[in-house]
Amino acid sequence: MKNVLFVGYGPSAVQAAKDLVGSLPADYRIVAITSNEGYWPPAALRAAVVPGWEDKPLACVDAAFPQDGRHVMLKMTNVVELRKNSVVVDKAHPDLGFEADEIPFEYCVLAMGSKYPYPCRPHPSSSFSQTLDDLRQTQSEVSRSQQILIIGGGPVGIEFAGEVASHYGKGTKEITLVHSRERLLDQSGWKEKLGRSLRGQLEGYGVRVVVRRKVVDAPEKTGRIEGGREFHLDNGEAIKADFVFLATGNAPNSDLVASFDSSVLNDSKHIKVNSAFQVEGYEHIFAMGDVTDVKEGKQYAHAKNHGSIVASNILALIQSPSASTASLKSYKPGSNLILVSVGPWGGAGQIFGFVPGAWFSALVKSRSLFVSDFKKLYNVA
Known part of the structure; x- marks a missing residue:
């Protein structure tokens, strides 16, 4: 063969x-x-926060693999x-x-x-059951933490902040998002209105957003810090946290x-x-x-x-x-588009130059996180 x-x-x-x-x-x-088994990053952040969502970003690759006898899957x-x-x-x-x-x-x-970094990707070589256990463990750690520090204000940091804030409610946890750049989503191609909308929604949930600052003593991985500790920004400010989420390093x-x-x-x-x-x-x-x-x-x-x-x-x-x-067939790069969730009922995006807000984002992405498309692709009911 x-x-x-x-x-x-x-x-x-x-x-x-x-x-x-x-x-x-x-x-x-x-x-x-x-x-690893099949993994769906768009749902991973909610799965790491909201009990009952841990199985949503997971699918066994076997169901998505051709089963006519010839083909071979090495898991x-x-x-x-x-x-x-x-x-x-x-x-x-x-x-x-x-x-x-x-x-x-x-x-x-x-x-x-x-x-x-985990949970956007599973831990290397994790089995289906181990990844489920990891996500449940992270849910527990987030639940037991009161002061949450998120390092990085790209889509991942924004979405994680939104998941925690929306699930636990305004004022329940002290959430701080630190971003080193001038504004949220300030990369070339994204309109200022997009970052402004997302920041406004986060702040509406009580999230403190700090821009133009770096955490100089960030930990090596996402997770709970028993008893909490202080982290320091490059301007000398100290932020106490008992859970840190790393949203950098892609x-x-x-x-x-x-x-x-x-x-x-x-x-x-x-x-x-x-x-x-x-x-x-x-x-x-x-x-x-x-x-x-x-x-x-x-x-x-x-x-x-x-x-x-x-x-x-x-x-x-x-x-x-x-x-x-x-x-051969030639590929034309896709258009510049994005939808960023802020919990299941919020978010904003940029599609063909337009910047839709929370209602559109919730309808298209935030409520479902495209889980049904993922399950369909992997032939999982």
Whole structure:
């Protein structure tokens, strides 16, 4: 069997596999390698705060995987080395026909996503049950804490602040969000009105928002601090907290590629791909999703579209191995859009230049966090 190998099995990879499975020649199969079960970051923050939500961002990858006998899912497995025509994994799977730890491929799809502190991503190599336990533990820690410090005022920090404030109610907990930049969401492309709306909603819940300041002695990970302690801003101010949430540190999960060929990474460590999602210099290796240098927001709506393009191009190359990149399907980066929740009934966004507020955000995203789309993609009822 010739292998079309996936490294990572997040939403973009699931979409690509679904598009491939019905059209692959009989001598080809999909081999998917994933260190975790399916995970849905948009629902993870609520799952870490609100009891009863812990199962919402989780799905077993088996249900989303083609089950016609040919294809192979290697769960709880890590790729430790990428080679030109094979990968090395951290364990053999003799029960699935892989006696050795090296797996050859005809085509490889790199879909490792991005690195972000827990709970935006599960702890590495966590099982389904362990991730459930972790989220319940975080819910308990948040419940027992009174002074919550959130470091980072991007979408993740804003959404976590909104989840805690809306779930527990104004004045119940002392919540402080510290952001190093001039205003919330002040990156290029986002209107000032967007950050202003989100800040106003947070402050309406009693959240204290501090901008243009850094926490100089931040802890290494999110979690409860028994007894509390003081943290210091770069202006000397002290903030006491017994729970700290880190909303910084988002980065492409490209270490595997860096050790293979660092020349295919840009300055921000994203993988350089062409319009067909082929990795620069390697026509048989594709990359998609958050790990790529595609000039668009790193969002599920875009990544899902990547999957269909990659699947189409792999099929084209199987049918005509000498096909040029010019003959493959080309991807046009998606529009600049975002929706940021502030609890289940608030939020704001920017869509095609418009800045809708709480009512629209609640209707489209905040109440559901697109959980039904995630479950449908992974074939979970």
